[in-house]
Amino acid sequence: MTAASLFSAQLGLETSDPLQVVIVFLAGILLQVYGAKLLVGGGSGLARRFGVHPLVIGSTVVAFGVSAPELFLSLWAAGKGQGDIAVGNAVGSVIANVGLILGLSAVARPLRFRPQLFHAEAPIMVASAALVGFLLRNSWIGRFEAMLLCFGLVGYAIFIWFSAEIEADSSVIERMEKDLPPAGLSRWVEVAQVAGGVVLLIAGARYLVKAAVTGAEMAGLSQPALALAVIPLAASTPELFSLVSALLRKEKELAGGLVVGACIFQSLGVVGFSALLRPLLAPNINQLDLGVMLIATVAVLPLIQAGPKKRQVIGVGLLVGYGLYLTQLLGRGISGSL
Numbered sequence: 001m002t003a004a005s006l007f008s009a010q011l012g013l014e015t016s017d018p019l020q021v022v023i024v025f026l027a028g029i030l031l032q033v034y035g036a037k038l039l040v041g042g043g044s045g046l047a048r049r050f051g052v053h054p055l056v057i058g059s060t061v062v063a064f065g066v067s068a069p070e071l072f073l074s075l076w077a078a079g080k081g082q083g084d085i086a087v088g089n090a091v092g093s094v095i096a097n098v099g100l101i102l103g104l105s106a107v108a109r110p111l112r113f114r115p116q117l118f119h120a121e122a123p124i125m126v127a128s129a130a131l132v133g134f135l136l137r138n139s140w141i142g143r144f145e146a147m148l149l150c151f152g153l154v155g156y157a158i159f160i161w162f163s164a165e166i167e168a169d170s171s172v173i174e175r176m177e178k179d180l181p182p183a184g185l186s187r188w189v190e191v192a193q194v195a196g197g198v199v200l201l202i203a204g205a206r207y208l209v210k211a212a213v214t215g216a217e218m219a220g221l222s223q224p225a226l227a228l229a230v231i232p233l234a235a236s237t238p239e240l241f242s243l244v245s246a247l248l249r250k251e252k253e254l255a256g257g258l259v260v261g262a263c264i265f266q267s268l269g270v271v272g273f274s275a276l277l278r279p280l281l282a283p284n285i286n287q288l289d290l291g292v293m294l295i296a297t298v299a300v301l302p303l304i305q306a307g308p309k310k311r312q313v314i315g316v317g318l319l320v321g322y323g324l325y326l327t328q329l330l331g332r333g334i335s336g337s338l
Helices: 003-011 016-050 054-064 068-079 081-106 115-135 143-165 171-179 188-218 223-235 237-248 251-279 287-305 307-329
Strands: none
Touching: 016 054, 016 188, 016 237, 054 143, 054 171, 054 287, 068 115, 068 188, 068 223, 068 237, 068 251, 081 115, 081 171, 081 223, 081 237, 081 287, 081 307, 115 143, 115 287, 115 307, 143 251, 171 188, 171 307, 188 223, 223 237, 223 251, 223 307, 237 251, 287 307
């Protein structure tokens, strides 16, 4: 049995039919999309009922909610002892969120970024990526390092909570409140939405990873390509749908902060919670991958400050850079390296 076949037998589907693999893969994506939608809708509604500030909901509840698929995917992979997938999913999702999702949105339609994004939240995103890269310098994340990441995420949430209370621009608050998902019919409906979203996300994570592993073996993809490209792209579908929906509804305040908040959650929360569940060894996530993640987050800083035309140019650069990164991933080894 080859290394690829052994890996697939441990984590993949019990089928070699390409049609079945595609069906399960698409089913996993749909479960993730609808699970994230239910989680965000129910969580936002409950937060509104408890009087949580609109900026806090937009920067944490919504941004973290659409990133929940990455969390459940990495938790499931960590439970199976697959550190490369657990870590690669988070790293690859940050790169995809900036290079693909934010790049597409910058090219397609001008975004509006709150001043707080440049002065505080975007630098926190860069610092989060740098911290993950530093902790992964030896390809290992233990429980102590995981606790540092989780404490960082809690600190970010506390910072957002208090900074929202001193937001001086009332027009920003009004636009953000208008952009948020509407409240549900009742508190119990919202609780049911959250519970249903979690169930769908757990099921979707299982099916998506299993189908992706089997499909990667059949297509001859390497484990880095699987962990850093295939799975993160599939897991980022809810973020892509949420961003496109926000842009179509001209919710520019929500769309701009969505990616920043999601990247912070993926760096601190996804890696941190997964390593708390089980320490992670990720030998196939190298310094190039971590460097690309850091460079991608740094590129958001000039994007926020630039005007509409320059943002389109930067957006094109992000898309080209992401395409080049995917190209080198596909060329990094063969399926025998799985």
